[in-house]
Amino acid sequence: SDNTNSEGEECCNNDLCVPxxxxxxxxxxxVRKPMAYAEDYYGAWEGICLPFTADKVVASLNGEITHFYGSPSDEEAADPKRNIHTLHHEYWLRSLTSVERENGVPSAIFQRPDNDAVNGVVYTFSNPFFINKYGSWLYNKDANPYYAEEHTYPEYPRLAAEKPYIVRFPGERYYEFDLSSTFYNELLGEMEEAQTVTFNAYGKTQADHTSRVAATVPVTKAMQTAVADGYAHNGTFAAVEVSRGTVYGINHQGTAFDDASALSTVMPFRTYMSVTTDGAMARAAYSHLINISELKGGAISPDAMDDEDNAQNDGIIVRPIGGHRVSVESEVSSRMNVTTAVGLLYRILDIQPGIATYSGFQPGLYIFGKTKVMVK
Known part of the structure; x- marks a missing residue:
């Protein structure tokens, strides 16, 4: 976290060359300190490519975290408590599958890793942080015991060596899963720094952490995932200059790859996009921007009932607006229960179509229907 290695030498964005x-x-x-933390459904993506397969990923305060993967079975879809694929995970990991065009602009589609019977592992997950820190605020351990128990994920696809991905980490909008520490500090009155994320690989002496007996760091080489329509997503272990028309780096907002990116240089262990040598179609329809397509991918919420990543209740959107007030935007007429973080009924709202403001809330965390809202 202080940008030094175990010898005390500065080690920040250095190139890696393994001959x-x-x-x-x-x-x-x-160790990665995210450039941004996700505060809504869009953006905050950044590239990652590592020289080893990550056995465990750990946030500096929240502890062990896992990514969404695969698709739920019919049984899991019918019973969200059993859904180990698109619920009950703490960050997003995606890999490139195709590039389409939307209004003439390329749109790169990144999907969750699939179940992997060949290279996946039986992954045991246990993280009591959420229960220990938020048990009295957010969790009814009897009704929602997920993080109070140990879980096993079969065929869990780890972040693989030498493979380029994009990754995103939750911010304050995701409450207790926030890795910027803003939610934690405001709720508990602490002053923790924004969290770093460590990707760990374990060798023979720590074989209990993984089903593999050794971790190998291979010879550094060019890496890319080419797709049929003329673009490639590339990982790099050395700094790469962004150049117009050939190399696209992720922009500051994490919404697109840009050949004039303000970042100008792709740092080691990150990724970029490029036109492949046979990408005649891509060159003929040149675009300085490649958008990152935003698809469904798992809501970070232990009590979510679907995998749509939004903050609404069937056409009703609730937003805190300060002054002990909330704004409710609705497309329907409905009656909404508002409960406290510990499950006590606090208020009943009669919702009408349109936008309305409700006041008189004491500062704290409330659950409006299915949506958690921090009122200030």
Whole structure:
């Protein structure tokens, strides 16, 4: 977290060059401080590509975290408590599958990793942080015991070595899952810094952490995932200059790859997009921007009833607006229960179509229907 290695030497965005492959017998790790934390459904994506397969991913305060993957079975879809694929995970990981065009602008489609019977592992997850820190605020342990128990994910696809991905980490909008620490600090009166995320690989001496017996760091080489329509998503272990028409870096907002990115340089262990050598179609229809397509991918909420990543209740959107007030925008007439964080009924709202303001709330966390809202 202080940008130094175990020898106390500065180690911040340095290039990595491995001329000879080697095995890690104990522990290898990579630390990332996110450039941004997701505050809504769009943006905050950043590239990641590592020289080893990550056995466990750990946030500096929240502890062990896992990514959404695959698709729920029919049984899981019918019973969300059993859904281990698109619910009950703490960050997003995607890989490129195709590039389409929307209004003439390329749109790169990134999907969750699929279940992996060949390269996946049986992953045991246990993280009591949420129960320990928020049990009296957010969790009824009897009704919602997920984080009070140990869970096993079969065929869990780990972040693979030398494969480019995009990744996104939750911000304050995701409440207790927030890795910017804003929610934690405001609720508990602490002053924690924004969290770093560590990707760990374990070797023979720590074999209990993984089903693999060794971690190998291979010879550094060019890496890319090419797609049929003329674009490639590339990982890099050395800094790469963004250049107009050939190399696209992710912009500051994390919404697109831009060939004039303000970042100008793609840092090591991150990713960029490029036109492939046979990408005649892509060159003929040149665009300086490649948007990141925003698809469904898992709501970070232990009590969510579907995998749509939004903050609404069947056409009703609730937003805090300060002054002990909330704004409710609705397309329907409805009656909404408002409960406290510990499940006590606080108020009943008669909702009408349109936008209305409700006042008189004491500062704190409330659940409006299915939506958690922090009122200030």
């Amino acid at each position: 000879t492959a080697f095995n890690v017998t104990d522990h290898a790790w990579y």
